Amino acid sequence: MVSKKIVAVVMVVGAFAAGAYYGGSQKAPVITNSSAGASYSGGYDKSADSDAKKSSKKSAVKQRTEVGETHVVNDGETIMAAVQAAKPGDTIQVMPGTYHETVYVDKDDIRIIGVIKEGKRATLDGKGVLNDAFLYSGNNFVVENFFITKYKGNGVMGQAGNNFEIRNNIIEDTGVYGIFPQLGKNGIVEYNVISGIEDAAIYVGMSDNIHVAYNDVFANVAGIEIENSRHAIVENNNVYNNTGGILAFITPGLPIKTTYDVIIxxxxxxxxNHKNFGAPGSMVGSIPAGTGILIMASDDVVVEDNIITGNKTTGILITDHANAPGVTIDPESDPNPDGVKILNNLMYNNGYDTIDEVKALMLTEFKQGEPDIVRVGVTNDSCIINRHRYVSVGVNGWAECEFTNTDAIDSYLLDEPVPPRVIDPSERGKVVYNGVCAGCHTYTGRMIGPPVQIIQALYMDNPQGVADFIASPTKKRDDYPEMPPQNYLDEKTRLAVAEYMLAQKK
Structure with a gap:
């Protein structure tokens, strides 16, 4: 929800200089044909990316030139046993049945395929006890065709694995996240159906070159969230009955400080319009129900050709960090959403039961009606076309965009998969911290878990104590959920990440 302090400010501004807070008066309508203008070229230059190589193929996972062994898992057996037996290049086929386990894949080039037979899928059921269904840290990973339910943490979580494809899974009630690639590069999330998630159904965290498409997400707090990530396309998804539909965020306090070049x-x-059931005090826990798209502090976000309707607070909400509740300012993160570009979208019946803070903002421009677009705080170099089609507040001073579509950009996936990640032993703690711990902990602010500063104060010079807690945590505070055990990490890795965490200063 927009913070109450801004309401007082804008009421004063509205009384003395209506509209000046937003940078100008209403401009005369300019009608733009979206198919006739220039196309957006994006902010990603493949020639400057050392991981990008030219190829005629378009896939996140490297095409196999040799067929490896196929391991078949039947009901009553374990998927993890097949993973342990598999070698890079192998495929694991899982037959219909119910499997109560966590599957951890730390090998490269493993494909785990659920076999659908007479409409029945392989089911991973955490029974409300296990934390994760699939965890992967290997490169060139594929998982598809599963039904995943009743886990406490995540349906599918990537931990610094590059080149991944997560598709055609049905995920229900898996706790914090449904699909969560963290610190990965070059990945596809497509054709999944996800519901009942208390944070984000699809959460792309600190990742690059990601394609999220053709997913069906509903009855979650957040439908799709692009957080502290770059070069992402979110398209052709069905997003409904969440608290907030699609989010592009910068969360302060994370190791990667930016979100930019996102096309929605x-x-x-x-x-x-779903009631917010996120963890109290978390960032998503403050999203007002009825938000179609939320852009917070992210740069160069393009919103084009979406159908946005029936979201009771507003269709598109754009805010900086200063006006977002519960956000701890990070001096190394730019707090403003600059370069936002709103192209043609079909928006109607939004803002029909908006919050009081938005009503107050509308008074500053003497606006009436149901708001499709609301912008609060500071933004620079943003633009819009066909603004006369929308009821908006805060965009009067925005320029007309110099382009009208994103047709020139098909995908931000790399032409060739990223080379395998090689982790120097001295970097083990850092990589695990960024790939695992930063999914729930920032340095100063609150996420799912407490800030790193609090952990440092509790453990100070006791990294072994942190390592032991990682393996076998207990609930310490009523205002945070119980941390799941990370005992799949070996003892040396747990100690390395504990030492790295306690040494952090920002």
């Missing part, structure tokens, strides 16, 4: 296009974003 051709999505159905409707009726995202």
């Amino acid at each position: 296009r051709n999505n159905f974003i409707y009726n995202n």
